[in-house]
Amino acid sequence: MDNSVLLKVNLLKKTFVKKTGTLLKRKKTDVFAVNNVNFEIRKGEILGIIGESGCGKTTTARMVMRLMKETSGEVWFDGVDLCNLKESETNKIRKKMQMIFQDPYDTLNPGMRVVDILMEPLNAHEKNLEYQEKVKLVKEAIESIELKPAEDYMYRYPHQLSGGQRQRIAIARAVILKPSFIAADEPTSMLDVSVRAGILNLLLELRKKMGLTMMFITHDLSTASYMCDRIAVMYQGRIVEIGPTQKIIHAPSHPYTKALVSVVKDLNYFIKNRERLIFDGEVDATREAVGCPFVTRCPHQESVCHSKSPKIESLGNSHEVACHCHEDLLERTS
Amino acid sequence: MDKQKWKHYWRVLSSNNLGLFGVALLVIFLCIALFAPFIAPFDPTERVGSPFMKPNGVFLLGTNDIGQDIFSELLYGTRVSLLIGVIAALISIILGCLIGVIAGYFGGKVDSFLMRLVDLVLVIPFLPLMILLAAFIGPSFWNIVLVISLISWASPARVIRSQVLTLKTKGYVEAARSIGTGIGVILTRHILPGVIPIALSQFVLAASHSILIEASLSFLGLGDPFTKSWGTILYYAQARGAFLTDAWIWWVLPPGLLLTTLVIGFAFTGYSLEEILNPRLRKER
Numbered sequence: 001m002d003n004s005v006l007l008k009v010n011l012l013k014k015t016f017v018k019k020t021g022t023l024l025k026r027k028k029t030d031v032f033a034v035n036n037v038n039f040e041i042r043k044g045e046i047l048g049i050i051g052e053s054g055c056g057k058t059t060t061a062r063m064v065m066r067l068m069k070e071t072s073g074e075v076w077f078d079g080v081d082l083c084n085l086k087e088s089e090t091n092k093i094r095k096k097m098q099m100i101f102q103d104p105y106d107t108l109n110p111g112m113r114v115v116d117i118l119m120e121p122l123n124a125h126e127k128n129l130e131y132q133e134k135v136k137l138v139k140e141a142i143e144s145i146e147l148k149p150a151e152d153y154m155y156r157y158p159h160q161l162s163g164g165q166r167q168r169i170a171i172a173r174a175v176i177l178k179p180s181f182i183a184a185d186e187p188t189s190m191l192d193v194s195v196r197a198g199i200l201n202l203l204l205e206l207r208k209k210m211g212l213t214m215m216f217i218t219h220d221l222s223t224a225s226y227m228c229d230r231i232a233v234m235y236q237g238r239i240v241e242i243g244p245t246q247k248i249i250h251a252p253s254h255p256y257t258k259a260l261v262s263v264v265k266d267l268n269y270f271i272k273n274r275e276r277l278i279f280d281g282e283v284d285a286t287r288e289a290v291g292c293p294f295v296t297r298c299p300h301q302e303s304v305c306h307s308k309s310p311k312i313e314s315l316g317n318s319h320e321v322a323c324h325c326h327e328d329l330l331e332r333t334s
Numbered sequence: 335m336d337k338q339k340w341k342h343y344w345r346v347l348s349s350n351n352l353g354l355f356g357v358a359l360l361v362i363f364l365c366i367a368l369f370a371p372f373i374a375p376f377d378p379t380e381r382v383g384s385p386f387m388k389p390n391g392v393f394l395l396g397t398n399d400i401g402q403d404i405f406s407e408l409l410y411g412t413r414v415s416l417l418i419g420v421i422a423a424l425i426s427i428i429l430g431c432l433i434g435v436i437a438g439y440f441g442g443k444v445d446s447f448l449m450r451l452v453d454l455v456l457v458i459p460f461l462p463l464m465i466l467l468a469a470f471i472g473p474s475f476w477n478i479v480l481v482i483s484l485i486s487w488a489s490p491a492r493v494i495r496s497q498v499l500t501l502k503t504k505g506y507v508e509a510a511r512s513i514g515t516g517i518g519v520i521l522t523r524h525i526l527p528g529v530i531p532i533a534l535s536q537f538v539l540a541a542s543h544s545i546l547i548e549a550s551l552s553f554l555g556l557g558d559p560f561t562k563s564w565g566t567i568l569y570y571a572q573a574r575g576a577f578l579t580d581a582w583i584w585w586v587l588p589p590g591l592l593l594t595t596l597v598i599g600f601a602f603t604g605y606s607l608e609e610i611l612n613p614r615l616r617k618e619r
Contacts (some may be wrong), residue, residue, distance in 0.1 A: 092514070094512065106506065121514070
């Protein structure tokens with residue numbers, strides 16, 4: 001494996017079993033949440049994963065963070081395959097990879113004070129430290145997330161903090177151990193628009209200061225374009241397009257990415273004369289598509305799309321897409 | 335820092351009239367139980383007067399069939415009732431917590447097995463089993479405690495399990511797992527504190543239940559006839575026909591009232607304790 005790659009996900013797959021029917025006519029249906037996902041994150045890079053609800057973004061993150069067992073596949077972190085580790089070894093790895101969760105109202109224990117919350121990672125991984133040293137580290141962590149003075153916030157309970165402050169505390173909890181990798185699962189989606197930018201800038205600054213590598217999950221393309229070096233677009237458990245942010249936004253190749261880009265207002269400000277593509281309805285993840293997973297909604301479908309699942313192909317400049325028709329589409333637009 | 339915490343708890347408790355009342359009741363009963371030898375005018379096991387005396391200046395609540403002072407009996411009875419109630423409730427809650435937390439957190443087969451066990455204990459007819467057990471292992475203080483806790487751990491276990499099931503899905507439990515916190519720490523720092531308010535209210539219920547069960551077992555003559563508890567007083571009162579004469583006013587009514595008051599004291603304390611342990615129920619004061 002290339003030395004500059006921190007995290008490599010190889011053919012990762014997760015299927016859930018859904019039981020339906022009555023006692024005698026029990027049926028089991030597989031739900032394909034994540035389907036053969038591959039990607040790499042280089043050191044110091046932020047990879048954005050975007051996609052609609054239920055496309056498997058969070059499931060992927062949970063598998064990478066070892067909160068959920070994969071059905072098959074490999075997750076290589078820093079040269080170690082996480083999927084074959086024992087529980088105790090996984091816990092050691094967790095010192096180096098931390099997660100920021102979506103809902104700051106849910107991830108902080110309401111019965112614990114901020115100090116106790118931030119001390120939890122230290123108690124788990126730095127057992128030899130004295131209490132006073134831990135308090136000092138906690139103070140530093142609180143100041144590094146721009147809640148000053150730290151003493152004002154240390155002894156508060158989560159319900160005495162605002163949503164933005166809570167998310168900052170959650171971020172502090174993730175960075176207090178100085179990890180090398182952070183998975184952020186829609187860290188701003190539950191926050192007011194007014195505090196979002198603050199949180200995003202904080203993450204960027206922490207990345208600069210600590211050399212963090214990040215996996216940034218979001219459903220908002222404008223957030224992703226602000227944060228990420230590269231973006232992977234997921235649809236129905238597969239990555240349909242992956243590439244540098246500028247490429248994804250200015251030259252999307254997959255029809256789904258095109259549709260996503262076309263409806264984001266902030267982006268349209270820069271890109272003129274773009275027609276808006278809107279798809280209706282929900283998708284059914286229970287069927288494993290024979291052809292392209294996007295075929296039910298795709299405006300450009302051809303016969304091959306129904307019968308053959310597209311392979312991911314390189315377009316150069318580490319821009320890759322999984323679509324049979326991307327060349328035709330390119331011609332059509334130009 | 336910790337001092338502040340306790341001060342805060344006291345502020346919450348003292349600003350709640352109901353809770354204060356409940357605590358006051360319990361404290362009064364505790365004092366009575368502790369200082370019974372000093373308050374009681376007579377030794378309740380000694381014959382100090384003639385039998386079946388009406389209340390008068392010397393014997394505040396008269397005497398019983400063998401001439402013991404009923405008022406002193408009541409004071410000493412507080413000890414037994416309170417002790418049995420608290421110990422039995424404590425045992426059943428600890429057992430219930432253990433089983434509920436294990437079943438709820440680990441789920442799967444462990445859960446199914448433990449919950450079927452709970453079902454078994456719950457569906458067994460309660461009073462006959464109790465009587466049978468009490469009759470079988472014989473009347474003594476510890477046997478009664480054992481009988482009560484054997485019967486009453488099941489419903490707290492079930493209630494606590496359901497609470498654990500909701501707590502398990504909370505974000506902070508998952509966050510703790512992703513941090514790499516050990517399972518023991520997760521259970522004690524994240525699951526248990528969320529369970530304690532429920533466990534406390536269950537404890538209060540169990541304590542008042544245990545006190546009532548003890549009284550009814552004793553009343554049926556299945557308790558230790560030589561310990562002085564409110565139940566045995568009622569048992570002798572019934573056996574000597576006090577229910578049919580005027581004597582019920584000073585022989586039957588007082589133990590009944592004391593039982594009721596003690597149970598109420600437990601209930602009120604329970605409510606305010608819940609408020610302390612669940613910060614979100616606290617009002618800003």
